[in-house]
Amino acid sequence: MILTLLRVALINLRRDRVVQAMAFLLPIVFFSIFAVVFGSQGRDTTSRVRVALVDEDGSPGSARLVAALGKETGLRVRTTAPPVGAPPKSPQLPLDRMRALALVRDGDLPVAIVIPRGYGAGFGRFDSTGAVIQLLADKSDPVAPQIVAGLLQKVAMTAAPDLMARQGLGLFEKYGGPLTAQQRQAMENWSRVMNGGASREGAPAESTRGARPSTPPAPEPPSQVGSAFQVRIVDVLGEKKANPIVAFYAAGIAVMFLLFSASGAGGSLLDEVESGTLERLLTSNASMGTVLAGKWLYITLFGVFQITVMFIWGMLAFKLDLLHHVPGFLVMTFFTAAAAAGFGLVLATLCKSRQQLGGLSTILILTQSALGGSMFPRFLMPESVRRIGNFTFNAHALDGYQAVFWRDAPVTALWPQVGVLAGLTVVFLIIARLLARRWETI
Amino acid sequence: MNVLTVADARKSFDSIRALDGASLELREGEMLGLLGPNGAGKTTLVRAIAGRARLDAGSIDLFGQRLTTGGGGREKLGVVPQEIALYPLLTARENLVTWGRLHGVPAADLASRVDFALRWSALTDRARDPIRTFSGGMKRRLNIACGILHKPRVVLLDEPTAGVDPQSRERIYDMLAALRDAGVSVLMTTHQLEEAEARCQRIVIIDHGRVIASGTVNELVEQTIGAQRRVTLALDRPPRNPLPGFEVGDSSTILRTQVRDVAGELPTLLGVVGDAGCKVLDVEVRSPSLQAVFLHLTGRDLRE
Numbered sequence: 001m002i003l004t005l006l007r008v009a010l011i012n013l014r015r016d017r018v019v020q021a022m023a024f025l026l027p028i029v030f031f032s033i034f035a036v037v038f039g040s041q042g043r044d045t046t047s048r049v050r051v052a053l054v055d056e057d058g059s060p061g062s063a064r065l066v067a068a069l070g071k072e073t074g075l076r077v078r079t080t081a082p083p084v085g086a087p088p089k090s091p092q093l094p095l096d097r098m099r100a101l102a103l104v105r106d107g108d109l110p111v112a113i114v115i116p117r118g119y120g121a122g123f124g125r126f127d128s129t130g131a132v133i134q135l136l137a138d139k140s141d142p143v144a145p146q147i148v149a150g151l152l153q154k155v156a157m158t159a160a161p162d163l164m165a166r167q168g169l170g171l172f173e174k175y176g177g178p179l180t181a182q183q184r185q186a187m188e189n190w191s192r193v194m195n196g197g198a199s200r201e202g203a204p205a206e207s208t209r210g211a212r213p214s215t216p217p218a219p220e221p222p223s224q225v226g227s228a229f230q231v232r233i234v235d236v237l238g239e240k241k242a243n244p245i246v247a248f249y250a251a252g253i254a255v256m257f258l259l260f261s262a263s264g265a266g267g268s269l270l271d272e273v274e275s276g277t278l279e280r281l282l283t284s285n286a287s288m289g290t291v292l293a294g295k296w297l298y299i300t301l302f303g304v305f306q307i308t309v310m311f312i313w314g315m316l317a318f319k320l321d322l323l324h325h326v327p328g329f330l331v332m333t334f335f336t337a338a339a340a341a342g343f344g345l346v347l348a349t350l351c352k353s354r355q356q357l358g359g360l361s362t363i364l365i366l367t368q369s370a371l372g373g374s375m376f377p378r379f380l381m382p383e384s385v386r387r388i389g390n391f392t393f394n395a396h397a398l399d400g401y402q403a404v405f406w407r408d409a410p411v412t413a414l415w416p417q418v419g420v421l422a423g424l425t426v427v428f429l430i431i432a433r434l435l436a437r438r439w440e441t442i
Numbered sequence: 443m444n445v446l447t448v449a450d451a452r453k454s455f456d457s458i459r460a461l462d463g464a465s466l467e468l469r470e471g472e473m474l475g476l477l478g479p480n481g482a483g484k485t486t487l488v489r490a491i492a493g494r495a496r497l498d499a500g501s502i503d504l505f506g507q508r509l510t511t512g513g514g515g516r517e518k519l520g521v522v523p524q525e526i527a528l529y530p531l532l533t534a535r536e537n538l539v540t541w542g543r544l545h546g547v548p549a550a551d552l553a554s555r556v557d558f559a560l561r562w563s564a565l566t567d568r569a570r571d572p573i574r575t576f577s578g579g580m581k582r583r584l585n586i587a588c589g590i591l592h593k594p595r596v597v598l599l600d601e602p603t604a605g606v607d608p609q610s611r612e613r614i615y616d617m618l619a620a621l622r623d624a625g626v627s628v629l630m631t632t633h634q635l636e637e638a639e640a641r642c643q644r645i646v647i648i649d650h651g652r653v654i655a656s657g658t659v660n661e662l663v664e665q666t667i668g669a670q671r672r673v674t675l676a677l678d679r680p681p682r683n684p685l686p687g688f689e690v691g692d693s694s695t696i697l698r699t700q701v702r703d704v705a706g707e708l709p710t711l712l713g714v715v716g717d718a719g720c721k722v723l724d725v726e727v728r729s730p731s732l733q734a735v736f737l738h739l740t741g742r743d744l745r746e
Contacts, residue, residue, distance in 0.1 A: 275525060275526070276523050277529065279523055279527065280541075281544065283492045283494060283516075283521045283523075285545060442455075442494070442496065
């Protein structure tokens, strides 16, 4: 008797591809995503941190630091940019502090390194009177400033060992008495060797790369990294924000569940097919286009309401600053919901049954949410995974919410995200309309 | 006057010919039963008339106007699907309002049309209840009511009494009779042959995509198995010798035969039995049924 029931269950499993996919494919996909994202920490595949670099000092010492940072494999250094307000393809000019600040504020880069005047002269003074290097940071990515601070310490120390030795000996002479002529000559010889060594040190090396991820994070500002120079991390965006990370998670979770509810609501189309109401609708004055438009409008409004409820809860329970971002929030929410509605209709028109829709939507939405940043921030991901994430719905929606709540971007600055979401909406609706032809006149 | 004419309708799905030259006429104010085994082409024909299936060849005219798929001209047509095509979480009234709007009932007339439909389907008392709480018969009645809100002159019904109890069935036929009395023409597919025989003025039998017989029940009987009545006699004891013209039934005291003229031939039969020394306990005279005609025309092989 039991074996008979077992046999029935096994036959059902063998013939139910949705259950097979949910049981075996989805866990493997998820395991792979998490393994790629978190398993690569500490390996060479960790993404390079993009930084803007401003040399206000212009000294030989700062030039050596700039050169060494440029060769640092953990960083992707940018030293030029078009003037503020100019089109992206305008001639590039060397970065100054204001332009670098604008790049960080606009979200083009997470960190800008500003080497101030007097850095070269004060480098290696162990009495903490040297110039302070500033890291202008966008702390929506809390990892990047810490990595840059650590790398900066390593690069600065290894880029100019001769200068450090010279400064150290100066302090020694100040407090311990002058060196002899023989000692001074020996020091000069070592300095030349160290100077040459510094050049080699700047080149990519296993030890350099291996040290990067385990570099201890820099202290919060003001901080003194080592004792040869000081680094201050300046949060250029989030100083006044009550609970900034809440906005990120509110958007991430809201978008993921929006996709679930959109696909579920899109599934009502399959219910209508099954119950015969779609057939009946199509014998009335309603066309298939009308039916789809009605569904899309409903799912969009439902999504707007759903996200709004979520953000209001964030405001009430977690001090999310919704009231000062209402226009941007509404624009992003409408276009996000509109695109999600289109996505839900594509899934519904693609599937033959509710069961199939449930399986496919779970796989697609969870995968998309993981890659697109709804589950964990994309700055944690390797560059290759991040590039794949650019093809997900979530990534663009989350970028938009990030711009609204983190960068205080005006509505007009949301055009890249809105453009992508609006484009996706149109594409989704066209695909859904084409797929829905199977229910039309035969 | 023909309100609906289907001529030489042809429709194939890949290698399967669903309609293979089907033709029929629906007359004004009549109820026409469209019968046929499963897969005979009934539903395809109804869908083609409703504009949901595109004919490969042939034509459909409604009140003299040629209908095309996706084109207009179906405002006078009401379609009631076999499925309970309603929204289960909506109340009866909400369903009626919804389908009324979708069929273009003017807003000014909508409330009165909905009230009429509720009365017509005997659902006024349940107007505010979600229909998921309704019995099968109530849902069927509402299903039909939603198809007539826009005052169609021709109504197509696909299996309108499937799965309902005798009481609801009676009510549904009363509703259809009221429609017919108002001059509406009704084309109805059904597998309930006795009901079709009793309720429909004419019958069309379709098989393999072709109309194989049409007319009144009597005409169909004449065309097929003839008009002979079947006579069954129950006797007090078996006759000693076989009686000429009779066949023995399920038991030896049951005799069967057929007569064309009941009044003229029945006394003679009774006399033959009496002469054989048997006493007649019961007599049953049956007309040829539509079922007999149907099986005669379509055979007894299963259609699956």
